[in-house]
Amino acid sequence: MIKKWIYYTSIALITAFITLSFKATTEKNSNVVTQDEVSFYILPSLEDIDNEAEFLNFNFPYTGKTFTGFKEALAFKESQGRYTLINSLGYMGKYQFGRSALRAIGIHDSSEFLNNPRLQEKAFKALLAKNKWELRKEIEMYEGKVINGVVVTESGILAAAHLGGAGSVKKFFKNKGKRAIKDQxxxxxxxxMKKFGGYDTSFIQANSNAKIKH
Incomplete structure (x- = not known):
């Protein structure tokens, strides 16, 4: 019994030491990420999920219901978390921005955007703030209700707006979710709306004039 106690105590002490050492190291590292900064890690590669049923059932990494979980799950679907990705339609970066969306938040240099992870993170939050303002009435009216089999949440609305724009989300509700509105x-x-529902996006403040200052 004594030997077992010594063994398990040693394991616990070693684990605690490693944890504290890691914490101390990361606190000194300028690349440590908070939800207000940038995720510098690279998500694992995955073949595109083309089947919608597979997409809805797929468990993305980092899907805790925090804001960080929201943005990383959405980024994984959009680009597998790759900042430098340009898709076949010209959408760019970790969150797959189009040029018009970039201009709407004050970014006109797409090359700088593509090569600047911090700028991409700021852009994502700015677009969320703008969409949250544009859809504030829909959020207030429909949050918590079930529309065509989907429990509506703020994060689900914002994710849908990221996919198809705020105008498309308004059409979705106008047609009670019965019209199949799709991207290209x-x-x-x-x-x-279903896959990205239930995340905490209260961190984002609605702002009709959200712009990037850089």
Missing amino acids: YGTTLKSY
Whole structure:
């Protein structure tokens, strides 16, 4: 019994030491990430999930219901978390921004955007703030209700707006979710609203004039 106690105590002490050492190291590292900064890690590669049923059932990494969980899950679907990705339609970066969306938040140099992870993180939050303002009435009216089989949440609405724009989300509610509104790859707003529902996006403040200062 004594030997077992010594063994397990040693394991616990070693684990605690490693944890504290890691914490001390990361606190000194300028690349440590908070939800207000940038995720510098690279998500594992995965073949594109084309089937919508597979997409809805797929467990993305980092899907805790925090804001960080929200943005990383969405980024994984959009680009597998790759900052430098440009898709076949010209959408760019970790969150797959189009040029018009970039201009709307004050970014006009797409090359700088593509090569600046911190700018991409700021851009994502700015677009969320703008969409949250644009859809504030829909959030207030529909949050918590079930529309065509989907429990509506703020994060689901914001994810759908990221996919198809605020105007498309308004059409979704106008048609009570019965109209299959899709992006150019065939992904529906309904699937985004369902998959990315229930995350904490209260961190984002609605702002009709959200712009990037850099």
